[in-house]
Amino acid sequence: MLSTVNTPLLTCKDLRVHFPVRGGVMLRQTGAVHAVDGVSLSIQPGETLGLVGESGCGKSTIGKALVRLLKPTSGSIHFQNTDITHASQRALRPLRRDIQMIFQDPAESLDPRMSVRSIIEEPYVIHGLGTRTERVQWVNEMLDRVGLPASSAERYSFEFSGGQRQRIGIARALALKPKLIVCDEPVSALDVSVQSQILNLLVELQKDFGLSYLFIAHDLSVVKHVSDRVAVMYLGKIVELASSDAIYQNPRHAYTEALLSAIPSTDPKERREKILLEGDVPSPIDPPAGSAFGHRMNHPLYEETIGEEMPLKEISPEHWVTADPCCISKEDWNHLRSKASR
Amino acid sequence: MSASTENILEVEQLITSFETDHGLLRAVDHVSFSVPEGKTVGIVGESGCGKSVTAMSIVRLLPQPSGKILGGHVYFKGQDLTRATDAEIRRVRGVEIGVIFQEPMAALNPVHRIGKQVSEIFRIHKKISKKDAWTAATDMLDMVRIPAPEKRMMDYPHHLSGGMRQRVVIAMALACRPALVIADEPTTALDVTVQAQILELMKGLQSEMGMSTILITHDLGVIAETCDDVVVMYAGRVVEKASAEALFANPLHAYTKGLLNSIPRLDTPSKSILHTIPGMVASLENYSHGCRFCQRMGRTSPLTRERPRSIEVSPGHWVENCIECYQP
Numbered sequence: 001m002l003s004t005v006n007t008p009l010l011t012c013k014d015l016r017v018h019f020p021v022r023g024g025v026m027l028r029q030t031g032a033v034h035a036v037d038g039v040s041l042s043i044q045p046g047e048t049l050g051l052v053g054e055s056g057c058g059k060s061t062i063g064k065a066l067v068r069l070l071k072p073t074s075g076s077i078h079f080q081n082t083d084i085t086h087a088s089q090r091a092l093r094p095l096r097r098d099i100q101m102i103f104q105d106p107a108e109s110l111d112p113r114m115s116v117r118s119i120i121e122e123p124y125v126i127h128g129l130g131t132r133t134e135r136v137q138w139v140n141e142m143l144d145r146v147g148l149p150a151s152s153a154e155r156y157s158f159e160f161s162g163g164q165r166q167r168i169g170i171a172r173a174l175a176l177k178p179k180l181i182v183c184d185e186p187v188s189a190l191d192v193s194v195q196s197q198i199l200n201l202l203v204e205l206q207k208d209f210g211l212s213y214l215f216i217a218h219d220l221s222v223v224k225h226v227s228d229r230v231a232v233m234y235l236g237k238i239v240e241l242a243s244s245d246a247i248y249q250n251p252r253h254a255y256t257e258a259l260l261s262a263i264p265s266t267d268p269k270e271r272r273e274k275i276l277l278e279g280d281v282p283s284p285i286d287p288p289a290g291s292a293f294g295h296r297m298n299h300p301l302y303e304e305t306i307g308e309e310m311p312l313k314e315i316s317p318e319h320w321v322t323a324d325p326c327c328i329s330k331e332d333w334n335h336l337r338s339k340a341s342r
Numbered sequence: 343m344s345a346s347t348e349n350i351l352e353v354e355q356l357i358t359s360f361e362t363d364h365g366l367l368r369a370v371d372h373v374s375f376s377v378p379e380g381k382t383v384g385i386v387g388e389s390g391c392g393k394s395v396t397a398m399s400i401v402r403l404l405p406q407p408s409g410k411i412l413g414g415h416v417y418f419k420g421q422d423l424t425r426a427t428d429a430e431i432r433r434v435r436g437v438e439i440g441v442i443f444q445e446p447m448a449a450l451n452p453v454h455r456i457g458k459q460v461s462e463i464f465r466i467h468k469k470i471s472k473k474d475a476w477t478a479a480t481d482m483l484d485m486v487r488i489p490a491p492e493k494r495m496m497d498y499p500h501h502l503s504g505g506m507r508q509r510v511v512i513a514m515a516l517a518c519r520p521a522l523v524i525a526d527e528p529t530t531a532l533d534v535t536v537q538a539q540i541l542e543l544m545k546g547l548q549s550e551m552g553m554s555t556i557l558i559t560h561d562l563g564v565i566a567e568t569c570d571d572v573v574v575m576y577a578g579r580v581v582e583k584a585s586a587e588a589l590f591a592n593p594l595h596a597y598t599k600g601l602l603n604s605i606p607r608l609d610t611p612s613k614s615i616l617h618t619i620p621g622m623v624a625s626l627e628n629y630s631h632g633c634r635f636c637q638r639m640g641r642t643s644p645l646t647r648e649r650p651r652s653i654e655v656s657p658g659h660w661v662e663n664c665i666e667c668y669q670p
Contacts, residue, residue: 196604196616225606264563
């Protein structure tokens with residue numbers, strides 16, 4: 001169990017999403033992209049779980065699988081004790097009221113031929129809610145809630161700036177009063193001064209509506225700012241999961257440390273000694289047989305990790321890290337081993 | 343006024359405009375700054391502030407026919423590039439001034455091998471044999487720390503990862519050992535760990551080759567870690583310029599302060615309310631004549647209707663002297 005505080009809103013266990021790679025004349029499957037490779041996590045009501053990692057680590061794929069825009073290859077997803085892993089589209093429909101999504105690029109996720117009113121109204125129409133006059137009022141309320149003037153309802157999304165478009169995207173996600181919103185890089189396309197406006201809005205809405213967020217981003221300082229807990233992903237797996245303060249103050253996994261040290265800071269006091277990584281993230285089509293990060297670092301213990309299961313272990317209360325001898329300190333490794341033998 | 347010896351580049355009162363359906367729009371408005379020899383100058387600002395247009399005006403790579411330099415001077419080693427002939431500017435570009443673009447995939451030709459593209463530079467500018475150019479190109483890839491350069495020479499751009507592609511683009515920009523490199527958001531498309539590699543590489547190459555650099559970015563963290571001097575741009579104008587040390591220790595203009603405060607930091611408590619700058623940047627056709635940050639803040643006092651003059655507050659620290667935005 002990752003968390004035992006109270007019943008989680010959403011849990012997934014050993015989730016795997018593989019995409020087939022086809023080749024040859026007959027387009028037979030020749031391999032698979034291991035986009036998500038055995039991820040377990042839970043999201044509590046009212047909580048923000050941050051998911052951070054470099055491009056191609058599978059963080060967006062997790063987000064899409066959790067709202068069932070993608071079919072998981074194996075593993076299970078439970079939303080409020082209902083198994084939704086293999087639920088049909090019809091069975092999923094009532095659930096869509098509770099889980100919504102905000103996308104990275106509001107320019108692409110909003111239909112340019114629909115007025116802002118019809119964009120925000122659409123969820124109500126699909127779910128058959130309210131009369132026409134009620135819906136008009138609800139849309140106006142939503143616009144007001146995300147800080148847009150009521151006059152914007154009759155305009156089109158392309159007439160707005162990036163930040164305002166993201167507000168429209170948020171209003172649409174919020175329309176059905178969901179319990180969970182999956183935010184996939186919601187601010188990475190925005191300028192800093194606008195980014196902070198949107199982050200403040202998301203935090204405020206969470207307080208007002210008791211929302212849970214799965215907040216996916218590559219920017220560790222943004223994720224740290226909005227999240228209660230942070231999961232760090234590397235090559236389809238979670239390598240560390242802890243409260244956002246613990247991740248920042250006391251990172252246990254070598255990759256988390258490297259990520260933290262790579263963030264350029266304007267404050268000399270905040271700067272850590274740079275840990276420069278060699279090379280790139282390995283390909284998820286043919287992931288290393290052992291510790292993926294140990295492989296990138298050319299770690300002397302890499303050979304020992306080949307074929308080993310390296311599950312997340314609780315190193316200190318609510319602080320989870322992979323039991324990977326290449327990536328955690330010697331003390332932590334010995335601590336985990338003595339715990340296991342006990 | 344002529345260029346002094348210790349500055350390799352001096353931009354003076356540069357005005358660049360674009361011809362559009364809405365008339366002639368000034369994207370760069372009276373921009374002045376200089377690049378001391380061997381130093382890195384950062385230009386920072388939000389999208390649309392004119393930082394890229396400023397850089398492209400220096401090497402005259404503006405979109406044609408709409409982009410025009412309408413005023414000011416760009417002195418590079420004493421020569422005014424705004425008045426140079428096309429032949430002269432072509433010689434400067436690529437040989438004396440190297441340019442690194444943001445998106446390496448767009449800067450490389452997808453249908454030619456890396457080797458051909460890198461050695462082409464030597465063929466064109468150095469007029470050497472194919473074989474010598476190939477060797478020189480291989481050495482260049484080695485210099486930007488690309489492993490197994492002989493093998494990579496035979497690859498196509500899509501074979502390489504984003505970080506490796508950016509190394510190739512850097513190799514091409516540095517091929518003729520330019521005195522000045524203009525890097526336009528060189529790491530924006532890259533992951534943080536790869537960004538750290540590339541910035542470290544650029545730093546190393548700079549001290550090896552003794553070149554000067556103009557680094558354009560929206561990331562103040564990158565500026566703080568790599569630049570000697572900083573130019574902060576807002577809506578086509580320079581609102582503040584100073585040494586990096588002075589700027590981050592003591593920002594003077596309201597915009598610089600606002601920008602610095604709105605970045606979430608690792609040591610601020612989670613979910614605390616971040617500082618925001620209200621409103622958004624006015625679009626080009628709506629730029630006011632007066633102080634443009636006051637325009638964003640909705641301040642309409644008659645004192646802000648004139649274009650604010652830049653004043654030197656302490657040696658090397660300049661700020662736009664707007665009564666609302668700069669309070670000494």
